[in-house]
Amino acid sequence: MLKGDLDAIVLKGSGKGPQHEDMGCPPSWLLTSGDICIMSPVQARPPSGAYQLRKLVRRNRALVISTAAILITLIGATVISTREAIRAVRAERSAAASLKQSQEETAKAQACQLFSSGHAAISRPPFGWQSGS
Numbered sequence: 001m002l003k004g005d006l007d008a009i010v011l012k013g014s015g016k017g018p019q020h021e022d023m024g025c026p027p028s029w030l031l032t033s034g035d036i037c038i039m040s041p042v043q044a045r046p047p048s049g050a051y052q053l054r055k056l057v058r059r060n061r062a063l064v065i066s067t068a069a070i071l072i073t074l075i076g077a078t079v080i081s082t083r084e085a086i087r088a089v090r091a092e093r094s095a096a097a098s099l100k101q102s103q104e105e106t107a108k109a110q111a112c113q114l115f116s117s118g119h120a121a122i123s124r125p126p127f128g129w130q131s132g133s
Contacts, residue, residue: 057064
C-alpha cells in the first residue's frame, strides 16, 4: 500500500500527472523553496469511500445515530414479526391436525356406538317376550 502512495506522490511532484498540465504550474523540481504554485497538500490517492464515510459520520453525528437507531428498530421489528408469523403458522397447522384427529376419533366413536346399538337392538328380545316360561 505504501509503495503505491509513494509512487503517486513522486508522480505528482514531478509534474507528470494530469493535474499540473491543466493548471499551468511548473513541475515541483523547477520551483525554488519559496515558490508556491498550489495551496493544497499533496494527496497520495483520491479519498477512499471509507474515509469519506468517516468524514460524513463525524460531521453529521446526530443524524447518523438517529438513522442507525431507526434502522435497528426496523430490523428488530421485522425479525420479531417474522418469528411470530412462523409461530402462528405452526400453531394453525397444529390446531388443524388436532381438529382432524378429533373428528376422526369422533367418527370412530359414533361408528362404534352405532354398531353396538345395532347389535343391542338385534340381541334384545322383542317387547313382551319372556324366555323360559
